[in-house]
Amino acid sequence: MAAQAGISAVQLGLPAVAPRIRDELGLSLAGTGTLLAASTVGIIATLLGWGALADRVGERAVIGVGLTGAAGALALGSQAGSAGALGACLVLAGALGSSANAASGRAVVAWFGPGERGLALGLRHMSTPLGGAAAAALLPLAADAGGLEAALLALAAACLGGALAAVAGLRRAPAAPDASGAPRPGAGPLRDPAIWRLSLGTAAVVLAQLSLLSFTALYLHEERGWSPGASALALAGVQAGGAVARVVAGAWSDRAGSRIGPLRALALAGGVTLAAAAALLAAPDGPAVAALVVAGVLTMAGNGVSFAAAAEMAGPARVGTALGLQNTVLFVAVAMAPPAFGAAVGLVEWPAAFALAAACPLVGWWALGPLRARERARPS
Incomplete structure (x- = not known):
């Protein structure tokens, strides 16, 4: 939940400081909207790859490396001097942070059986709007204190917190007696x-x-x-x-x-x-x-x-x-x-x-x- 909330804060919380983005970078409404969509572009580009990698090496490594990289990209974006440079950093943050989207769901599925999996995944998906809501409430305060740079650094801290939670708290689930991990016959x-x-x-x-x-x-x-x-x-x-x-x-x-x-x-x-x-x-x-x-x-x-x-x-x-x-x-x-x-x-x-x-x-x-x-x- 912490890992998913970290990347959700970027995607759903950044619009809360859209006026600050527009003012500091001198953007039109269309330009502001394009910048806000940048992280989603990165997420779409890499979701499938992160999911396949999680099948091979496990969720802990995928989320830890991915969200740490996203935090670095956001920290770099906080120093960007133009809308183009910031947009590139947001695309990179989305591409790296999407590791949490596929791998966190995989971790929940591995640890919870069919009789409780729906509730567990419901809690995991609850973290998406909660992460966005927390960011929407707190990012304007950060922006008032230190401008757009402070808001982006706050998002970097959220992603890094999710990475640390994954590294500290995740490990591979033991194989179920009837699920050794071998691929099922037929199409993938x-x-x-x-x-x-x-x-x-x-x-x-x-x-x-x-x-x-x-x-x-x-x-x-x-x-x-x-x-x-x-x-x-x-x-x-x-x-x-x-x-x-x-x-x-x-x-x-x-x-x-x-x-x-x-x-x-x-x-x-x-x-x-x-x-x-x-x-x-x-x-x-x-x-x-x-x-x-x-x-x-x-x-x-x-x-x-x-x-x-x-x-x-x-x-x-x-x-x-x-x-x-x-x-x-x-x-x-x-x-x-x-x-x-x-x-x-x-x-x-x-x-x-x-x-x-x-x-x-x-x-x-x-x-x-x-x-x-x-x-x-x-x-x-």
Whole structure:
């Protein structure tokens, strides 16, 4: 959780000091947005490789080396004199820090059995919004004290803390009696249609999730006249609710003995709730905003469950590769969602844009259908 929170602080917390970035570097809005996306570009580029490496050498080395390198890249970025140099350092930090994304999930899968794995992965995924929320709260204070340099050094310290936690606390789990670590017969994760279907189905839900997380505060401020503080508080409510929902969904999947069933139920509920929110945008704040918040929480809830499903499909020797593949597909959706939703708002206005976003979880629900049938047919 500490390792994942470290890199999440970079990706989700840096926007909190976007005004400082824009002022100190003299950037346009488009330039600021491009710089904020730099770490995500690095993450997408290396997730699969880090996952495969974790399968070979273990999580401790991968996370320790990767997050230490990310801390160094951020420290270097704190001394950058131009937007281009800072952007390169952020790409490098994302490329190195993504080691935590695939390898930390692999560690959880290795240490927890099927009856508790969903809850454990829910806790691990809870660290993503918590790391982002902590960074969003603290980075502005660091920037006020020492400018952008201090904010970047604080993020470097967070990554280094995650690296130290991994080195001190992680070790390889003993092989389970029925899982010696030998690869399963048949195609590996990269050639397994079921893992691709799972990844693409959950990515469809993430498209709606990131659209809501990226634009809820802006919608409340510009269209409903909420203050920036009140808009940010509503967004924080979505993040906090989503963090708790990830743990609840993981525990639910453990008790149900199913990963795909809860995933499909959450996707359907998220799509229906977001469609209702789109229809309620002309209503007073109470019902309209409540529907947006609930839809945001529901679309965030299934991340940990989807990772448990991918790990169990792949088998113990290929968990890192499977999670690296799934992470890569999901981060592509993370990168696509904000510009696509923003373009939709410009073309068809807010209600229709939210309605289009609501269709995405429903596509995910449909895509996961064959996997649910396969899960039911599998021996206990």
